[in-house]
Amino acid sequence: DVKVTQSSRYLVKRTGEKVFLECVQDMDHENMFWYRQDPGLGLRLIYFSYDVKMKEKGDIPEGYSVSREKKERFSLILESASTNQTSMYLCASSLKARAGGLRTEAFFGQGTRLTVV
């Protein structure tokens, strides 16, 4: 079974702190994603990565950065946490779809509930 592990289930940080959210997957997936989940808004893509050291902005990248130094690990960084970044953060991974191939499903971690005070 694919396993996507997020380093923390719950985090409480202060405004202005630099925050690191870590995600590790064990199935050699090329793609990794960070979403945030807020009531009534569903999942919104922050960043994704399709290879080591490669990244692309999602729909709401402002205030975030990412790092992917190894294939299995994808980190989300809040450079200076703000209260409007209080949310549930979900990491996911998937196989890269081959040329002309069908999109494969994403596998999710258990989520990190971040509170910024």
Place this chain on the structure above:
Amino acid sequence: GNSVTQMEGPVTLSEEAFLTINCTYTATGYPSLFWYVQYPGEGLQLLLKATKADDKGSNKGFEATYRKETTSFHLEKGSVQVSDSAVYFCALGMAGGRRALTFGSGTRLQVQP
């Protein structure tokens, strides 16, 4: 761009009732379609999927049929249980490329004994 629209919740049902959660999509081309479920305090789990028109995905008593003519992928279950209480997300993914899945806003289902 691509988008997914789900019915708003919460949906409250009694145990053994019939469930339908509507999902429609907008996409350029022919996407794969997915239903994910999120139980309280957990991440998302894939519930079922369909990759082409008229395909029916099924799992754990849930079903959804990919309807190209109505751009829909409605989730159904004949008899819900209390343990089905969760948030359900409809999602689409396009063939090829490296884009992430596009999710709907989620529908909360509450099943009462």
